Amino acid sequence: MIQLNLHKTLSSTGGKMALDLDLTIEKGHFVTLFGESGAGKTSTLRMLSGLLKPDSGMITVGGTTWFDSRSNIDLKPQQRKVGYVFQDYALFPNMNVRQNLEYALQKNQDNSIIRELLEFAELEELQHRKPETLSGGQKQRVALSRALVQRPEILILDEPLSALDLKMRIKLQEYLLQVHKKYKLTTILVSHDIGEIVKLSDSVFEIQNGRVIKNGTAADFFGLNKTSAKFRFSGEILKIQREDVIYIISVLIGNDIIRVVSDPKEAALLRIGDQVLVASKAFNPIIQKL
Amino acid sequence: MDWQPLVLTFKLAVITTAILFVISIPIASWLSSTKSKFRPVLETLVSMPLVLPPTVLGFYMLVAFSPANAFGSWLNDWLGIKLIFSFGGLVVASVIYSLPFMVQPIQAGLSSLPSTLKEASYTMGKSKFTTLLKILLPNIKPSLLTGIVLSFAHTVGEFGVVLMIGGNMPGKTKVASIAIYDEVEALNYAAANSYSLILFTVTFVILLLVYLTNGGYFKRFSQ
Structure with a gap:
């Protein structure tokens, strides 16, 4: 179990902001931090991994204290067992794929894990390539594999898939889930993509202006449990079109555009670009704003 | 022609550059990552030789290292080091004088x-x-190369500091730049020209190699 109690004054582009967080993450869970840019998500991850020092507060992980401002405990990032996948991947340009992974080996660690990870991420053929020659999805897989070399208990993913195209994103979401289960990790993800969050996470914390304003399971969180539906998908509204007395709403779900009928009253509440949930109960499609 | 001044010049430049390389990496690394309030002070000190007349630097070092003064006599009595009018003094002076040329490229990198x-x-x-x-140093190789070459070339080219602290002792402190001055004073233009031409050519070739390397010219060539 990870307990975070963090206070820190952050100076961002919009002036100063007081981060004041209190969260508990169960061991083995896949947790998402969700919220607008600048809400304090990345700072939270940086404080957990020891890259940023909180002004005051406490961090305990599985009964061990990593940070405690009252008794002056502050473990260095080197001493915390955290695998960190950065938004820009942070692959070492002077090393090839294999060397990037090997660098992360701990003293006296058996290097069979390198082969296992390369194989699992389907990187064997790319192992002698330099990072600059890889595509975004390949770099992401290298970064993730590299974070796993030291067998961390906690995996931190800071918007790992935001720069990738949809097809690659879906593939890597699967991969993330497999990794999370296979290595029995506690995974903390920062993401804006609701589909991704629903698909991956056990629980979600919404952070706004440095505070947790809402938390729950992903399904509770986005209201998916309110409808008992035969099918349901989340997507984005592309077009709202009037046809006689009804409205036709085009929603992008995955790579497909789905057209859903809606009555004028419902349609009036929807705007292009809204994230919506499309569900069906028998013959009656429901479209609902998230 | 007497080759000694040239040999001395390049010996001085090689030693100075090697020392600078070792001491500049920690300085640059600290400057590039610190948030300390002393940073501007250290940055200023490192950069001073860029703007200060070399004679000013040479003058103060001459005063400081002189056995007639506290620091100089301490060095002389306790460590047996005599820094004025000696090759060791030239090395110390050159290291200080060329410090910004090594620190700044590495820090920027x-x-x-x-x-x-x-x-x-x-x-x-x-x-x-x-x-x-x-991780860090292997990824700033061009900056390291720039630092090395600029310090080397700058040391080859120094005159004021060397003259102040080293004087003009053949085989000990008479480097090429001073030899040129000497020959001109003696109206021996042919010898002055030989020294000058060699310095000119060597510096040109070194700098050209740096720009070609950092511009990726050789990489393109080898691919």
Whole structure:
């Protein structure tokens, strides 16, 4: 179990902001931090991994204290067992794929894990390539594999898939889930993509202006449990079109555009670009704003 | 022609550059990452030789190292080091005089690397030293090369500091730039021209190699 109690004054582009967080993450869970840019998500991850020092507060992980401002405990990032996948991947340009992974080996660690990870991420053929020659999805897989070399208990993913195209994103979401289960990790993800969050996470914390304003399971969180539906998908509204007395709403779900009928009253509440949930109960499609 | 001044010049430049390389990396690394309020002070001190007349620097070093003064006599009595009018003194003076030419390119190189590279290495349990050696320095090779070459060329070209602190002792402190001055004073233009031409050519070739390397010319060529 990870307990975070963090206070820190952050100076961002919009002036100063007081981060004041209190969260508990169960061991083995896949947790998402969700919220607008600048809400304090990345700072939270940086404080957990020891890259940023909180002004005051406490961090305990599985009964061990990593940070405690009252008794002056502050473990260095080197001493915390955290695998960190950065938004820009942070692959070492002077090393090839294999060397990037090997660098992360701990003293006296058996290097069979390198082969296992390369194989699992389907990187064997790319192992002698330099990072600059890889595509975004390949770099992401290298970064993730590299974070796993030291067998961390906690995996931190800071918007790992935001720069990738949809097809690659879906593939890597699967991969993330497999990794999370296979290595029995506690995974903390920062993401804006609701589909991704629903698909991956056990629980979600919404952070706004440095505070947790809402938390729950992903399904509770986005209201998916309110409808008992035969099918349901989340997507984005592309077009709202009037046809006689009804409205036709085009929603992008995955790579497909789905057209859903809606009555004028419902349609009036929807705007292009809204994230919506499309569900069906028998013959009656429901479209609902998230 | 007497080759001694040229040999002395390049010996001085090689030793100075080697010492500078070793001491500038920690300085540049500290300057590129610190938030300390002393940073501007140290940055200023490192950069002073860029703007200060070399004679000013030479004058103060002459005063400081003179056995007639406290520091100089301490060096002389306790360590047996005599820094004025000696080759050792030239090395010390050159190191100080060329410091910005080594520190600044390395500092700029380190600052240009994304901070996540360093952070990623820390989260893998690697020390600051390992990170510097295995990750940061290998990724700023062009900056290192620039630092090395600029310091080398700058040391070859120094005159004022050397004259103040080293004087003009053949085989000990008479470097090429001073030899040229000497020959001109003696109206021996042919010898002055030989020295000058060699310095001119060598400096040109060195700088050209740097620009070609950093511009990726050789890489394109070899691919």
